[in-house]
Amino acid sequence: MYTLTPPKFDYKRASSVEEACKLLAATDGTKVIAGGQSLLVAMRLRLASPAVLVDIGHISGLGNISEEGMGLNIGATCTHSKLARSKEVMERFPILCEAAARVGDEQVRNRGTIGGSISHADPAGNYAPVLTALNAKIALVSASNRRTIAASNFFEGPYTTVLNGDELVEKVILEKKPSSGTREGHSFMKFSTMPQEFATVNVASIVAIKDGKFEEVTVALGALLPKPRIMAELGESLMGKAASAENIRQASQELHLGSEIISDYKASAQYRTHIAKVLVARSLLTAVNRATGAE
Numbered sequence: 001m002y003t004l005t006p007p008k009f010d011y012k013r014a015s016s017v018e019e020a021c022k023l024l025a026a027t028d029g030t031k032v033i034a035g036g037q038s039l040l041v042a043m044r045l046r047l048a049s050p051a052v053l054v055d056i057g058h059i060s061g062l063g064n065i066s067e068e069g070m071g072l073n074i075g076a077t078c079t080h081s082k083l084a085r086s087k088e089v090m091e092r093f094p095i096l097c098e099a100a101a102r103v104g105d106e107q108v109r110n111r112g113t114i115g116g117s118i119s120h121a122d123p124a125g126n127y128a129p130v131l132t133a134l135n136a137k138i139a140l141v142s143a144s145n146r147r148t149i150a151a152s153n154f155f156e157g158p159y160t161t162v163l164n165g166d167e168l169v170e171k172v173i174l175e176k177k178p179s180s181g182t183r184e185g186h187s188f189m190k191f192s193t194m195p196q197e198f199a200t201v202n203v204a205s206i207v208a209i210k211d212g213k214f215e216e217v218t219v220a221l222g223a224l225l226p227k228p229r230i231m232a233e234l235g236e237s238l239m240g241k242a243a244s245a246e247n248i249r250q251a252s253q254e255l256h257l258g259s260e261i262i263s264d265y266k267a268s269a270q271y272r273t274h275i276a277k278v279l280v281a282r283s284l285l286t287a288v289n290r291a292t293g294a295e
């Protein structure tokens, strides 16, 4: 049943990460709220009924983007809008700006956060395949512990991550390798039935090209599988080959997705498989064109 008002809850506003962690550890049934764009919907649908909400949206500095060597740290409460417009992110990890800009509509992008998005772990979310393809790390903190986990190990399935009930996502860590003389390109693509809707299929492609040949190919698919997956076979099949449209088309047609493909009211598994092959080919070609300067 969808009601306009969420169930009753206590509200506490944390002014530091330490305070938020203490509040989370103090009472069972306590949940963090960041942008509220997914949690409040879940509460109105009575899919979540937290006794206490700890608001982390006002913690100073928690939404900052900061340089770390050649990489970047992105604070958990960084909004999709801020990420989409960040010059630092655009220079180093443009694929993340592309994914942030394609989240929902402007209102959602102005309130919703990267930490909230990955913690919520909607399988159709934009960031999961991108962070997996970028080999990002996610820093978690609780009152008694700190740990860092690879994005590829963070997502466990639909709406499920490795986060413990008393843990917070503090930041996303993106490392950048020094350039090895290759030309790099990227592309995030999302297919949805309406432009501002969640994806039916989404894909993150990152390529490196040297002398016209693939030196690196990473393709991560999302929204059609319970959690994002790197298409390792596809990458291996293209390595060392000419970065041509024909090679890309052929490799995409041979994509093996296994039996876990989501089938729901939006799209059948068969339709999603077809879309995935088309979207992978388009996104790889766009990444190649960006690497070679053709786009």
Ligand SMILES: Cc1cc2nc3c(=O)[nH]c(=O)nc-3n(C[C@H](O)[C@H](O)[C@H](O)COP(=O)(O)OP(=O)(O)OC[C@H]3O[C@@H](n4cnc5c(N)ncnc54)[C@H](O)[C@@H]3O)c2cc1C
Residues within 6 Å of the ligand: 031, 032, 033, 034, 035, 036, 037, 038, 039, 040, 041, 056, 076, 077, 102, 103, 104, 105, 108, 111, 112, 113, 114, 115, 116, 117, 118, 119, 120, 122, 124, 125, 126, 127, 163, 167, 168, 169, 170, 196, 197, 198, 199
């Ligand atoms: C109309 C609409 C369209 C949307 N379209 C898209 C889309 O196309 N693509 C897409 O990716 N997303 C989409 N979203 C979701 C959007 O990205 C949300 O912003 C995001 O899922 C949740 O972020 P939030 O900050 O609002 O989190 P909240 O709603 O505040 O929290 C969500 C969950 O994460 C937990 N949480 C929040 N922050 C943390 C943290 N730092 N550490 C630990 N747990 C935390 C909360 O306890 C809660 O369980 C859409 C949402 C709406 C309403």
